[in-house]
Amino acid sequence: MPYFDSASAAPLHPVARQALQASLDEGWADPARLYREGRRARLLLDAAREAAAEAVGCRADELVFTPSGTHAVHTGVAGVLAGRRRVGSHLVVSAVEHSSVLHAAEVLEARGGTVTEVPVDRWGAVTPAGYAQALTPESALACLQSANHEVGTVQPVAEVAEVCGAAGVPLLVDAAQSLGWGPVEGAWSVLAASAHKWGGPPGVGLLAVRKGVRFSPQGPADERESGRSPGFTNLPAIVAAAASLRAVRAEADAEAARLRVLVDRIRRRVVRLVPDVEVVGDPERRLPHLVTFSCLYVDGETLLHELDRAGFSVSSGSSCTSSTLTPSHVLRAMGVLSEGNVRVSLPPGTPAEEVNAFLEVLPRAVADVRERLGVSEPPAVAPVADSLELDALGLRCPQPVIELARAIVTVPVGGTVTVVSDDEVARLDIPAWCAMRGHTYLGETPREVGSAYTVRRST
């Protein structure tokens, strides 16, 4: 059964399983103890740290193991902010960071600090200039992901690190999505990653803090892991994480080249096979295994169910698949269509046949969802009015856009349709629809309930 969501969690790499087995026997004791079981555990821990540090590109004494990538990010952000408290309490993050970074930023804001979000372009990439502009003399820290988790766009980390270095501000890189593919280039200061993203076991994150970065661990004291990660050492998982990182790295270049071909195939074919699709994310500077696209007039949750029924496990940044009813902050920051959003992230080893099978199944799945929503090419009709206002209050994505598409043909070219909607997603998807359809988006006016979004028919 094809599992295409390795960006959420990758199945365990065989080497990880092997190492985990072995170290359940050898590595269950407390590595701080002086007796033989403890010394054996200490040797395993030291070796794992050496191996992981080598893969990260740092010194072993700069690296600690945390219980998850999220813990690594939280600890890294809090530690640098506290260590550089005297400089100021300003934090710079990109608008498309993982939620763990953004939630850490919220803590700073709640305590009176300030956060600047660096915007991204339509491909989801930041620019070094964006960081240069955001940094202030009070900036304690800047954060940037190595590659985006939802659309795969690779960020210009080395260039941003240069900008930050020139300003004397440490850069924390969230390398969760890319560390299995290779080390992060450039002069980063702090790096966080997560083992289960590269086929390691859950329960292990990496936090590397370069010597010289002021770092003050927060929370209750604990002497383990250089005082940076409390709790009993999860040694079997750490050993498995380090061993599997080395193993996936050995295969990374060849596997990246292979998966890149498959992802290219999806990128090219999906727009030919499925009408009204937008492929999002940078077409060149991107992760090798990940592709994201959005389908107009499609309810993302229903599409995921259809694909699941057909045997394909994928993920989505559509609002209707989240409990918050808001679309992914990444798609929003990029200003791209969010409805019917599908993220495909191929685990290493994915056979071409599975990708081909997906491309066979997808058009029917999308068509089925659209049919059920009553979407059809509107027939050419005589305009009924110069302008028109649609009450879409209470309708949820993708209905407001579907209603808009039905209405636009009832006004003449040059006429306007105004959609009144209280669905958060309309703000993102109506302009995206305009761009895809060649109409002109005129803007948004707040109403007592919801907002009015006005579109000029241009074709």
Add this chain to the structure above:
Amino acid sequence: MPYFDSASAAPLHPVARQALQASLDEGWADPARLYREGRRARLLLDAAREAAAEAVGCRADELVFTPSGTHAVHTGVAGVLAGRRRVGSHLVVSAVEHSSVLHAAEVLEARGGTVTEVPVDRWGAVTPAGYAQALTPESALACLQSANHEVGTVQPVAEVAEVCGAAGVPLLVDAAQSLGWGPVEGAWSVLAASAHKWGGPPGVGLLAVRKGVRFSPQGPADERESGRSPGFTNLPAIVAAAASLRAVRAEADAEAARLRVLVDRIRRRVVRLVPDVEVVGDPERRLPHLVTFSCLYVDGETLLHELDRAGFSVSSGSSCTSSTLTPSHVLRAMGVLSEGNVRVSLPPGTPAEEVNAFLEVLPRAVADVRERLGVSEPPAVAPVADSLELDALGLRCPQPVIELARAIVTVPVGGTVTVVSDDEVARLDIPAWCAMRGHTYLGETPREVGSAYTVRRST
């Protein structure tokens, strides 16, 4: 090879290993996802939570999984303190809590809160009256371990919970040492535990918060585990933790009865086999598998090495085995001898032969250490002076006590010896030596360097 330090970490229970294996295949996906791998993970997580909650004696929706027992304690303490901020910022803990509790208390103090330590008796037990006295109208939380991790004394949790309940103060119970043996009795409010203490895998703690307890999670937001434990769910380890808890509980009563016999044997024999030994901890209300004793005139680290060389892995609360050069805060709070301290904690399944072998090896090991330190029965000599002052500055445990023992015979009964020492441990071990030897401890006077401890020869 006999491993007698299960209070630090127990070897993996076979059921934990089995469950871990199985759930590495079935439970690696994100339980928040809607596709089949996610749904399967969710089912495993729900079942594990049900099983763990049943063993704890709480509702499933009161229990979350954390990355360690330490995380459970830190999160539990911080969450209740924040949730009851309006009541006040006073915390009550016993003097013999695990360091994770005491370190959490330090955070409160650093933020301007206050902490009251409830003293223990010579057996290491608190009294309900001690808690009643410590509670104030500003008390936000009280903490008490179910049983002590160093000396095995079982605390009167149910009675203390009653006292706290009457005062309207929630009681957090650190059940790390006892949960494998049985549920915690009484009306506790919050409970923390650690899977690797009962033979589960590392990487899993339990945090139960009773409905109705005001609880406000601290740190960056994260929707997983009811917002109380951030990071990707470590599902294979969680499944293994829950399965092994059920398994050890099924064997607990029989195994407790069996180990209690072995521990009783150690308690009885060690004082007969080894001269000048003090067995510490409550002889009745105690954990079934744990016994601690201290040996006069012995360097704990050397003794541990001797025992390790003879094939026995045990632990120690002696100062010389810790990096801080201070004895365990537990032994200090109890006021018992700390030098030559040995903690034996038997894993389930320990055969009687191993315990017998330990009792055969121990007397020789202690004698060897004493010989190397030049300890011998001082010959009867004529008193040389009525009183005597010993310069023991720079000498480390157990040397000051050894010097004292040599000197005491050189003063007449009724005469005094004053030991000037800058070793922290002297404060604990000189009075303990007096109690063991039947001499009178007259007290301590600070000196420019170190302190002067005066002893009256009484026999």
